[in-house]
Amino acid sequence: MFVDDTEEVRGAEGLTESVSAVAALDEPTRRRLYDYVVRHPEPVGRDEAAAALGLARQTAAFHLDRLADESLLDVVYARRSGRTGPGAGRPAKLYRRSARQIAVSLPDRRxxxxxxxxxxxxxxxxxxxxxxxxxxxxxxxxxxxxxxxxxxxxxxxxxxxxxxxxxxxxxxxxxxxxxxxxxxxxxxxxxxxxxxxxxxxxxxxxxxxxxxxxxxxxxxxxxxxxxxxxx
Structure with missing residues (x-):
């Protein structure tokens, strides 16, 4: 038995979402952050991305969250120190490439x-x-x-x-x-x-x-x- 488990975004609503996601990458700083995250095999933190690209932490956080809102990045939480239990601190918010595939084709192609x-x-x-x-x-x-x-x-x-x-x-x-x-x-x-x-x-x-x-x-x-x- 073969199972087709790929999620396919369809119709006008799906096209709007895809166009919005692609448009989000038109902002230069946001595109640099996206490229930085997807080049790394492990999830990336805000501080790490900000330092690597010479950005203020608040600026990096804003654009990373925007990319996550558009489903271009996934958010995960982990303790970077590896410590667990009381006193280990709160997990850090990290970003990685989203598993979602986005394509815009006019006219529609499948x-x-x-x-x-x-x-x-x-x-x-x-x-x-x-x-x-x-x-x-x-x-x-x-x-x-x-x-x-x-x-x-x-x-x-x-x-x-x-x-x-x-x-x-x-x-x-x-x-x-x-x-x-x-x-x-x-x-x-x-x-x-x-x-x-x-x-x-x-x-x-x-x-x-x-x-x-x-x-x-x-x-x-x-x-x-x-x-x-x-x-």
Whole structure:
């Protein structure tokens, strides 16, 4: 069994958070502090960072806390002396690189999702002998169903909008104005468009949406899949 445990920030709220985090690094002192912390394998204290960069301790503390507020740094508490028990003093506030990954892409791209689906298909094919393409289509359909289940009751239009497909209605169909796998789809059209078709099939199945059927309909400037009214 393969488990996808990566947290993915989605939708307008997630984009706002990511932009805010990236913007926080535009301040020169804050960027210097961030670079200093991430170069160290062990958590860094305020005094250490201030001394290394020639800053007042209060200035370093302010910017380090701002980086932590933006989830660019994690805060941990530890006694640097190694002493424990009564008289050991309060633990120091330390900073280290956050485990969160931040990316801003306009228009929305989901290459990590595609990479995970493709890697999982290769691994399962190697383990079971199932053809890679069959494994990819099955995993994509299952992932689409999970996206629907995680949608909290959203309809298909809202869910596709939140996941970067830029849906719009056209003559009863739903046209997808953006392909989240654009560069991959251009280089490996058959593989990636087939994956996308089964991903969206899984979304519709997971939502119990019977009013649309996903069809391959590649056109310049659009996703290769569109949702046609069900016959």
């Amino acid at each position: 290459y990590e999702l595609a990479g995970r689906l493709l890697a999982r298909a290769v691994e399962e094919s190697d383990a079971t002998g199932e053809p890679v393409r069959d494994a990819l289509h099955r995993n994509a359909r299952e992932r689409g169903a999970r996206l629907a289940a995680e949608g909290g009751g959203e309809d298909v239009f809202r869910l596709l909008e939140r996941h970067g497909f830029e849906p719009r209605r056209e003559d009863g169909a739903v046209v997808l104005g953006n392909c989240p796998f654009h560069a991959l789809a251009r280089a490996h059209t058959r593989t990636v468009c087939g994956m996308n078709l089964h991903l969206l099939s899984g979304v519709l199945e997971g939502l119990g949406e019977t009013g649309f059927e996903p069809r391959l309909a590649p056109e310049p400037g659009r996703c290769c899949v569109r949702l046609e009214p069900a016959a």
